[in-house]
Amino acid sequence: MLNTNRYWIVIDFMKSSKLLILAAICLAACNQPDKKTETSKQTIDTTDATTTRTASIPTDKLIIPGKSIGQTALNDNGADVTRRLGRPDAGDAAMGKSLSIWYANHNSKGYQTMIYASRQMGTDDETSRVKQIRITSPWFITKDNVRVGSTLEQIEDLYRPQKTAWFKKDSKKFDIYQGEGIAFEIDNQQKCTAIMVFTPDIKPGATYLPFYDNLELY
Template identity: 40%
Template structure:
């Protein structure tokens, strides 16, 4: 096998495995919402702190290998074709779904071109979102953590709720730090969104194409 082709194939599979947080993973159909795991994982999960950069959540900076302001096009070449894409006026939302042994996990990257700027050709990452329990902050917080634990370490503001049928996800953001958390009705974190500190546009831009956001008054 050609070495360059083999290396490219390996990197794509490696990233998909990391997103799923297990030894085997596969992409799911576009119509999956990525929130089926909300009902499949009713219990909170507390894990040890993460130091591996490939699964590390750093508020305001990165989740795994996806770094805020990085070239999204280069990342997609590594990750592979998204399961869902939406683009309009220089903005792009790309989503991947990976099946774990007991659920479906979502990774979404929102990116944007600096239209009319000298770097217009580059699509910059503005936010990255994950639901897999594999991703953790240095102090062990992430999807699956009790929100009461997260609230002890972040200054959170409840900005609104995502609604779909009878299900809902409350959104809590720490805009200064550059991180937001979604919580289910059971008070457990379901997803984490990272963006540049004070970037309210990225913080409040939905990564859920089939959910309605109701802002808190």
């Protein structure tokens, strides 16, 4: 004979189990991430990472076209620059113009920092001002991650420079590509060997004359 009490207990248990299963399904559905929101979050995170990477470049190694390389800015007082960098290892000066060269570890075969400065003679302000800066060290870098050692392809994608001049050193030819406020020396392997910064109003060719004695224009 069927035990009625046991029968109803079984039925109640089955009903309770179904309710628990339905509740679990609803809870799982509520906890599913919204795909649109997740995608937006990924985009924000990526943007923040890019901003952080750019902002993380120390000012003393940042190249800014038309403005500065590291701590040296265009139109800085030349005397202040010399006090900061120390006495140049080489250079030349005449008629209110000067070219100063610093070598890494004072080794002439090391990386170079070259600064061309000039003064407006016969004016109220005859302070020697920085007009052009040239470096060969890959330690300096632009906000777009271009540095000495970057390829011409990378540089062309970012700066759209024009090939304006060339020179030879140790029987090797180097081309100069000029963008707005910045120029790049490129070797025969299509790699950057030096970067120059200058005021954007300087005409192609006139930019590099202080640095080379055998420059040829295209």
